[in-house]
Amino acid sequence: MTTAPKQRPKHYDLNLAHLPPPGLVSIFHRISGALLFVPVIPALLYLMQSTLGSEAGWLQWKRVLADPAVKVVLLGFVWLYAHHFFAGIRYLLLDVHVGIAKEPARASAKLVFALGAAATLAIGWRLW
């Protein structure tokens, strides 16, 4: 017979506003990754299939993508990808111990958010 493990106190602080920048980068890396799996990948595969499949599909999507509401959704996808991309590069650098100390790690976390927003704005500017 084994004895049940002692109940330890649990404290979940789910308020994202209480996280320091590296923690925010981390949770958004996870959330963006999950959303890229579903719905972004299937949506982009569907878009590729329609636009590559036929001239009619290409022209139809050209019309659909002219709609500002669709552009906003697409830009949302772009931000998810951009954040995941820049946060991922930050993790690759941390893996090889570049910027591993507290201060540079905080600075690079802020940089990840800045670059993600900048990339989204740049692509938004191209789309409009």
Add this chain to the structure above:
Amino acid sequence: MAYAKNPIGAHHGLNAWLLQRLTAVVMAGYTVFLLVLLLWCPPASHADWKALFSGDFVRPLTMLFFLALLYHAWVGVRDIVMDYVKPTGLRLALQTMVGAALVFYLVWSVSILWGR
């Protein structure tokens, strides 16, 4: 750089952790490559767009990107499932669904790139 575990060797192989990073590098490279290509010569017509992805260079690179993406997504989504879903049966069911979805994406991407 001191790793607790040797990343290469008979007992480790290319483990999930390392492959997740290698696939990330592959995808990052492809992302920059495709963005530059699209900005350099934006496809103006369906014919341009089709020619872009049926190129001898871009088509296999795009396939490599999808392979990297799907393996990377497998490791990542599995990590999320393992963190939040503890009951064995439910975890197994979810992982099976994720795996099935990724195999579906794979077949779909092959048919998009090589079909018709």
